[in-house]
Amino acid sequence: MSTRQLGMVIDLNKCIGCQTCTLACKSQWTDRGGREFMYWNHVETKPGQGYPRRWEEAGGGWEGETLKPGRLPRLAEDYGVPADFNFESTLFQPSDQPLRPLEAMRWGPNWEEDQGAGEFPNGYFFYLPRLCNHCSNPACLAACPRQAIYKREEDGIVLIDQERCRGYRYCVAACPYKKIYFNPLAGKSEKCIFCYPRVEKGIPQACAYQCVGRARHVAYFDDPEGALHQLVNVWKVALPLHPEYGTQPNVYYVPPLSPPTFAADGKPTGAPRIPDDYLRQLFGPAVDAALDVLQGEIAKKEKGGESALMDLLIAYRHGDMFRLSRPEGGQS
Amino acid sequence: MSRARGWLLSKDAGGDAGATWGRALVWLLLLFAAPAWAASEWTIPVGESAGPPPLDPLDAAWTGAPAAAVPLYPQATAPGGLSRAYPKGHKSPLLQEARVLRGGGKLALRLAWPDATADLADPRATDRFADAAAVQFAPVDATLPYVGMGEPGRPVRVWLWRAGRPAESLTAQGFGSLARQPNEAVEAQARRTATGWAVVLRGKESADRPAAVAFATWDGAEEGRAGRKRLSAWRALAGMEPDGKLLEEARVGGDPARGASLYAEHGCAACHTAGVGLGPNLTHAGGIHWPGYLRRALLEPTAFVVPGYAAIMPAPPLRPEETDDLVAYLLTLH
Numbered sequence A: 001m002s003t004r005q006l007g008m009v010i011d012l013n014k015c016i017g018c019q020t021c022t023l024a025c026k027s028q029w030t031d032r033g034g035r036e037f038m039y040w041n042h043v044e045t046k047p048g049q050g051y052p053r054r055w056e057e058a059g060g061g062w063e064g065e066t067l068k069p070g071r072l073p074r075l076a077e078d079y080g081v082p083a084d085f086n087f088e089s090t091l092f093q094p095s096d097q098p099l100r101p102l103e104a105m106r107w108g109p110n111w112e113e114d115q116g117a118g119e120f121p122n123g124y125f126f127y128l129p130r131l132c133n134h135c136s137n138p139a140c141l142a143a144c145p146r147q148a149i150y151k152r153e154e155d156g157i158v159l160i161d162q163e164r165c166r167g168y169r170y171c172v173a174a175c176p177y178k179k180i181y182f183n184p185l186a187g188k189s190e191k192c193i194f195c196y197p198r199v200e201k202g203i204p205q206a207c208a209y210q211c212v213g214r215a216r217h218v219a220y221f222d223d224p225e226g227a228l229h230q231l232v233n234v235w236k237v238a239l240p241l242h243p244e245y246g247t248q249p250n251v252y253y254v255p256p257l258s259p260p261t262f263a264a265d266g267k268p269t270g271a272p273r274i275p276d277d278y279l280r281q282l283f284g285p286a287v288d289a290a291l292d293v294l295q296g297e298i299a300k301k302e303k304g305g306e307s308a309l310m311d312l313l314i315a316y317r318h319g320d321m322f323r324l325s326r327p328e329g330g331q332s
Numbered sequence B: 001m002s003r004a005r006g007w008l009l010s011k012d013a014g015g016d017a018g019a020t021w022g023r024a025l026v027w028l029l030l031l032f033a034a035p036a037w038a039a040s041e042w043t044i045p046v047g048e049s050a051g052p053p054p055l056d057p058l059d060a061a062w063t064g065a066p067a068a069a070v071p072l073y074p075q076a077t078a079p080g081g082l083s084r085a086y087p088k089g090h091k092s093p094l095l096q097e098a099r100v101l102r103g104g105g106k107l108a109l110r111l112a113w114p115d116a117t118a119d120l121a122d123p124r125a126t127d128r129f130a131d132a133a134a135v136q137f138a139p140v141d142a143t144l145p146y147v148g149m150g151e152p153g154r155p156v157r158v159w160l161w162r163a164g165r166p167a168e169s170l171t172a173q174g175f176g177s178l179a180r181q182p183n184e185a186v187e188a189q190a191r192r193t194a195t196g197w198a199v200v201l202r203g204k205e206s207a208d209r210p211a212a213v214a215f216a217t218w219d220g221a222e223e224g225r226a227g228r229k230r231l232s233a234w235r236a237l238a239g240m241e242p243d244g245k246l247l248e249e250a251r252v253g254g255d256p257a258r259g260a261s262l263y264a265e266h267g268c269a270a271c272h273t274a275g276v277g278l279g280p281n282l283t284h285a286g287g288i289h290w291p292g293y294l295r296r297a298l299l300e301p302t303a304f305v306v307p308g309y310a311a312i313m314p315a316p317p318l319r320p321e322e323t324d325d326l327v328a329y330l331l332t333l334h
């Protein structure tokens, strides 16, 4: 545990799956030098196998006090090769060929976009943006035999010291979210840095600041007015992904509501399209209460009443979503 | 109250000497455990070359260099977290041939060992590991550092070759402390042989001449990296240690049979057993430890504690000849 902890809440009812966050991150940090296949932030469609493919079955995390074994994702099969396209022959020469990747692609960060599950008219899906959770009990850190991974006292950001890393990849196997990537060109492991150079200047992470859906809140946990304390501790509507992995994530999600299913006679049933059981698998048993609170507050607002929770989630002013003031005199 | 609402839409739509090594040689080497210690079994000969020794492992000059057969044992101890050492079942030693040449201000080592598959660092793979080999040097000192990457205050120098990557020069003072020495150049050249690898590592013969060397290999096909390796015991570099004190330590006159009963009497196995984990696993103790280290570990057990273990071992009450017997017994453990 660090002295302070910076966290993020992502409202899954507001994420529109536009991948602006993904590209904000990629163009800032991972578009070069062997990182082309990496997405420190990506948005996957749930239900689905995700990115890297079947990460939820790849092991890692904690079993009590013990690290669970995990497996290493493969570049082509599980992440997907960053393919080049036939731009030259299709766009710069007379041609009737379609634009195609030069190498057959087998997977990617949004490979199953909008597929989801269920049958018409009761199909369903939702978007799940994922990044390193800057966990309070990081399995990656515990697994490194070189103490190359550290958690910063001032904000709890988890970083890999590139000078110490020797590419052993015990961290990659140990992270149950598979949010550490091995850079095969550099021979070292790399991960989301929570945009610490921005955060130190009081500027929100690129993924959060660029989010067009106003879905991402950033604050320190010890800030009583901050969205993290409000949504996680006070309203209890923001939950960690797969809390059973035991790493104590600091990225939280407001779980998704969904429209009703239709019965055979075409009438809405009142049961949600996204099965409660599925959401419990992702967010744990606390998801029921969280959805009930959301539902109740929405109802209040619909009747013209007041809801501080809804006002916070709506985020009337973009700037209010980020509370990054640091004691050392960073901007607020 | 129904939860069914929100904004979501429905889904509508080459030949090497290594080839001839046989099991017989392994057993011959295991006979080291006999109480009469020939100094040569703890040394490695050093050949002289007129100019700098050749970097190419297939250069004819290497054929004339004296060779030593060095058994490498799977590392059984690795600290903390995930199990990083070899899983059970990886027991048999791997036999490496080592040749050393010095000349023209350079020191070079040629290592050859069996490895069925060539695993190279692959810029297009995230899940594969490269074969590797390392030479570890101990400085001239009264006491050799712990063979597993040295110990605090007793650093080792390391030359590392990883298939498909430039060779590196490093230092270490214990597990997890490996650090690059960017100013010390080391070169390597590797060749595939009929049975595995032949690699030459060559660097400057530094002013602080090494007294002893130890070897390690990693097999990429076994996900070898960090502590998942095979390692040898220290070997004194013949003629490079000025006063011969090291070799004095290697002479052990004890009786392994008496040592075995002492081991039982003192209940050593209560801690030093795989699975118990209170003390280091001694399965390969005789294969990877210098006799002087074993004596030091018995006389001053807390002077150096293998990382990951608590300093709980009391110095066993032993008469000097009993210490020798116990060391002789531990040296039989392979």
Ligand code: SF4
Pocket: A131, A132, A133, A134, A135, A138, A139, A140, A141, A158, A174, A175, A176, A177, A178, A179, A180, A191, A247
């Ligand atoms: S999400 Fe994974 S990489 Fe990030 S801190 Fe947690 S365990 Fe480490």
Ligand code: SF4
Pocket: A014, A015, A016, A017, A018, A019, A020, A021, A022, A043, A127, A129, A207, A210, A211, A212, A213, A214, A215, A216
């Ligand atoms: S930018 Fe915001 S709305 Fe768009 S995918 Fe990312 S989290 Fe969702």
